[in-house]
Amino acid sequence: MESVLVLGVAGGSCSGKTTLTHFLKKYFGDDAAVLAQDSFYIDQSHKFDCDGGSVNFDHPDSIDFSLMGQCVSYLKESREVSIPIYDFATHKRSEEVQKVSSKKLVIIDGTLILSQEKVRGKLDLSFFIDAPENVRFQRRLERDTKERGRTEQGVKDQFYKQVKPMHDEWVEPSKTHATHIFPGTIDFSASSDLQAILEKIKKDLLL
Numbered sequence: 036m037e038s039v040l041v042l043g044v045a046g047g048s049c050s051g052k053t054t055l056t057h058f059l060k061k062y063f064g065d066d067a068a069v070l071a072q073d074s075f076y077i078d079q080s081h082k083f084d085c086d087g088g089s090v091n092f093d094h095p096d097s098i099d100f101s102l103m104g105q106c107v108s109y110l111k112e113s114r115e116v117s118i119p120i121y122d123f124a125t126h127k128r129s130e131e132v133q134k135v136s137s138k139k140l141v142i143i144d145g146t147l148i149l150s151q152e153k154v155r156g157k158l159d160l161s162f163f164i165d166a167p168e169n170v171r172f173q174r175r176l177e178r179d180t181k182e183r184g185r186t187e188q189g190v191k192d193q194f195y196k197q198v199k200p201m202h203d204e205w206v207e208p209s210k211t212h213a214t215h216i217f218p219g220t221i222d223f224s225a226s227s228d229l230q231a232i233l234e235k236i237k238k239d240l241l242l
């Protein structure tokens with residue numbers, strides 16, 4: 036069986052995980068598959084009340100980590116997986132699934148992946164993106180008001196009621212499990228530290 040390397044990309048919300056994941060995907064091209072924690076949200080549409088904060092999307096209980104861990108195991112065995120499709124507008128899980136084929140490198144993107152043994156235990160390498168709270172807050176404010184139709188007050192309330200407390204309780208302490216830590220404010224394409232690690236991965240995977 037072909038060996039698969041599983042790389043986790045963790046860090047707080049708006050630390051830059053998806054930005055780094057896209058950069059890695061571009062770097063490794065067709066040799067990399069991506070699995071995002073966001074796909075594994077549990078359907079909580081019946082409880083959701085827009086900006087009211089009745090659902091804590093930043094708590095580990097909002098994510099189906101059992102299913103996510105099982106998908107990572109299958110990808111590690113070079114098997115194809117069917118992953119749920121989550122709709123951010125309705126907070127529902129679609130009836131449809133998305134097929135993801137395994138590749139030599141499997142990248143897992145998520146805030147809480149290093150805090151949960153079910154996923155953490157399956158990672159061969161892990162990057163934690165370390166961005167200060169004010170940077171994460173400003174990026175989130177900008178993204179959610181511009182791209183997700185949210186109000187400034189709603190984003191602010193959610194950040195201080197849920198995002199920050201969950202970050203401090205779950206995300207920040209999980210940093211100790213990371214094999215590598217990168218600042219979230221750097222230009223990933225210009226980082227020689229990152230470049231050196233990626234070259235080593237390429238060599239190890241015979242790419």
Ligand SMILES: Nc1ncnc2c1ncn2[C@@H]1O[C@H](COP(=O)(O)OP(=O)(O)OP(=O)(O)O)[C@@H](O)[C@H]1O
Binds near residue numbers: 146178
């Ligand atoms: N290194 C960086 N320098 C400057 N801006 C960045 C950097 N990384 C990310 N950003 C910007 O911050 C915003 C959020 O980035 P991104 O979507 O990658 O965060 P994330 O960690 O995936 O967030 P989430 O956990 O909420 O999905 C985007 O607007 C992105 O352009």
Ligand SMILES: [Mg+2]
Binds near residue numbers: 052053
């Ligand atoms: Mg993201």
